[in-house]
Amino acid sequence: MIGLHTADEVRAAEAPLLAAGPEGALMQRAATGLATVCLRLLGRAHGTRVTALVGAGDNGGDALFAGAQLAARGARVTAVLLDPDRAHPAGLARLRRAGGRVAGPDGPTGLDRADLVLDGITGLGGRGGLRPEAAALVVRAAAGPGLMVAVDLPSGVDPDTGAVAGRAFPAQHTVTFGAVKAGLVVGEGRQHAGQVHLVDIGLAGTLPRPRAVRLTDDDVAARLEPPTDADDKYSRGVVGIVAGSATYPGAAVLCTGAALRTRPGLVRYAGTAAAGVRAAWPEAIVTEGRPSDAGRVQAWVVGPGMGTDDGAADVVAEVLATDLPVLLDADALTLVARRPDLVRDRTAPTVLTPHDREFARFGQDVGADRIGAARRLAADLGAVVLLKGAATIVAAPDGPAFVNGTGTPELATAGTGDVLSGIAGALLAAGLPAAEAAATAAHVHGRAGQLAAEGGPLIAGDLVRRLPRTLARLRRGSGAGLGD
Numbered sequence: 001m002i003g004l005h006t007a008d009e010v011r012a013a014e015a016p017l018l019a020a021g022p023e024g025a026l027m028q029r030a031a032t033g034l035a036t037v038c039l040r041l042l043g044r045a046h047g048t049r050v051t052a053l054v055g056a057g058d059n060g061g062d063a064l065f066a067g068a069q070l071a072a073r074g075a076r077v078t079a080v081l082l083d084p085d086r087a088h089p090a091g092l093a094r095l096r097r098a099g100g101r102v103a104g105p106d107g108p109t110g111l112d113r114a115d116l117v118l119d120g121i122t123g124l125g126g127r128g129g130l131r132p133e134a135a136a137l138v139v140r141a142a143a144g145p146g147l148m149v150a151v152d153l154p155s156g157v158d159p160d161t162g163a164v165a166g167r168a169f170p171a172q173h174t175v176t177f178g179a180v181k182a183g184l185v186v187g188e189g190r191q192h193a194g195q196v197h198l199v200d201i202g203l204a205g206t207l208p209r210p211r212a213v214r215l216t217d218d219d220v221a222a223r224l225e226p227p228t229d230a231d232d233k234y235s236r237g238v239v240g241i242v243a244g245s246a247t248y249p250g251a252a253v254l255c256t257g258a259a260l261r262t263r264p265g266l267v268r269y270a271g272t273a274a275a276g277v278r279a280a281w282p283e284a285i286v287t288e289g290r291p292s293d294a295g296r297v298q299a300w301v302v303g304p305g306m307g308t309d310d311g312a313a314d315v316v317a318e319v320l321a322t323d324l325p326v327l328l329d330a331d332a333l334t335l336v337a338r339r340p341d342l343v344r345d346r347t348a349p350t351v352l353t354p355h356d357r358e359f360a361r362f363g364q365d366v367g368a369d370r371i372g373a374a375r376r377l378a379a380d381l382g383a384v385v386l387l388k389g390a391a392t393i394v395a396a397p398d399g400p401a402f403v404n405g406t407g408t409p410e411l412a413t414a415g416t417g418d419v420l421s422g423i424a425g426a427l428l429a430a431g432l433p434a435a436e437a438a439a440t441a442a443h444v445h446g447r448a449g450q451l452a453a454e455g456g457p458l459i460a461g462d463l464v465r466r467l468p469r470t471l472a473r474l475r476r477g478s479g480a481g482l483g484d
């Protein structure tokens with residue numbers, strides 16, 4: 001599991017080390033880690049051109065010290081100082097001693113010929129959108145040929161929320177120090193950070209337990225226990241699905257297929273799309289009746305494509321009245337947004353899987369702080385909230401939030417949400433705690449999407465078809481971690 005931390009947590013973790021250690025020791029570790037990643041990205045230092053954009057704080061200091069190390073190895077390094085009087089004095093002196101040059105934003109920046117651009121404008125101390133002069137420099141850097149490398153975090157990205165007000169540095173790589181900041185993996189920050197490289201500067205002993213985490217493939221594999229000889233179809237969890245309609249059976253077919261392909265124990269379907277589900281998935285046990293006619297299940301998935309009429313409202317209420325885990329998606333979200341007490345009154349786990357518009361039906365917009373928004377709704381409803389997005393968030397009333405790290409923009413297509421619900425429902429029925437089931441499902445769904453997208457644009461059914469291979473790969477272990 002990768003801990004995701006806030007700027008305050010990182011600063012608090014640094015404080016005792018700064019007090020105890022020799023001056024500048026942490027910055028030296030950071031700069032050496034940064035220079036090492038840059039060398040790896042460049043392949044060699046000698047003869048390469050590096051431009052460092054240097055702000056007035058310690059983030060600029062990191063860039064200057066790393067620039068000095070690259071210059072000492074033969075790179076032609078130019079430091080562009082946004083505020084020459086306040087640039088980190090020791091870093092600047094070191095860069096000059098190593099043969100680096102210094103320019104102002106309007107001078108010979110070398111951006112038009114750089115192999116690599118280091119963004120040391122702002123780090124944890126950045127506030128609000130980049131100031132105009134910094135923003136203009138970022139635009140020129142992005143127009144040039146250099147590989148874009150952010151120091152600690154892309155300037156202009158909020159370290160905690162990933163929010164970007166105005167312009168931010170569009171990094172291809174971010175070399176971050178001590179801990180992965182939440183803003184690098186969520187919201188617009190995720191799009192600006194590129195691949196994230198974590199440099200250990202010795203904070204492991206002083207960082208608090210993270211309030212947000214990201215699952216790795218290995219974490220997910222550990223939650224996807226393969227069946228054993230002792231298992232039978234009931235012991236692996238029976239999921240019940242209420243979805244689709246006679247006119248629109250697609251959601252029911254996708255959701256049922258995803259559940260079957262995730263844990264081929266037993267999947268029961270109850271609803272008016274019964275004929276379509278039976279035709280597509282003879283393995284499922286299907287009834288046209290109500291959920292109570294379906295037989296014994298260990299968890300319910302309710303909502304995709306079922307409509308929002310009175311009949312659908314009754315069915316949702318019936319399922320929520322059980323003491324089983326329930327996942328609510330799509331139309332069921334619209335219905336419970338009108339009657340949130342149906343969720344609040346439950347003692348068994350409930351998982352809601354809104355996208356931003358469905359989220360807003362509960363009375364507040366998602367806004368720029370997606371983790372915070374998911375946490376607030378989870379606390380309000382006493383339920384697990386899976387907030388869909390480029391980085392899907394899973395928050396519970398207590399415990400850490402999960403920020404998903406898998407997926408592809410290709411997943412933004414009809415029916416993929418129905419597949420996600422089916423996967424999550426199967427994992428709920430298998431007995432995973434609700435937040436973990438949701439977070440594991442989001443990870444698997446994203447990996448299935450990545451696998452399917454290898455073959456070009458995908459449709460939701462491709463995800464269902466790729467699930468067995470996705471699960472097999474995850475169980476085998478691919479070792480993929482940060483930044484994938």
Ligand SMILES: NC(=O)C1=CN([C@@H]2O[C@H](COP(=O)(O)OP(=O)(O)OC[C@H]3O[C@@H](n4cnc5c(N)ncnc54)[C@H](O)[C@@H]3O)[C@@H](O)[C@H]2O)[C@@H](O)CC1
Pocket residue numbers: 014018026027028030031055056057058059060062121122123124125126127128129130131134151152153177201
């Ligand atoms: N404290 C430490 O010992 C360590 C700090 N480190 C580095 O230090 C950074 C934090 O340094 P600071 O606290 O000095 O702050 P930063 O260097 O992140 O930023 C502060 C400076 O940026 C300017 N600034 C703020 N908002 C701006 C905006 N919107 N547009 C343009 N300029 C803006 C401010 O005028 C200020 O001078 C970390 O992100 C990390 O890179 C690392 O070297 C690790 C060790």
Ligand SMILES: [K+]
Pocket residue numbers: 059119120121122123150151152153154155
């Ligand atoms: K930066």
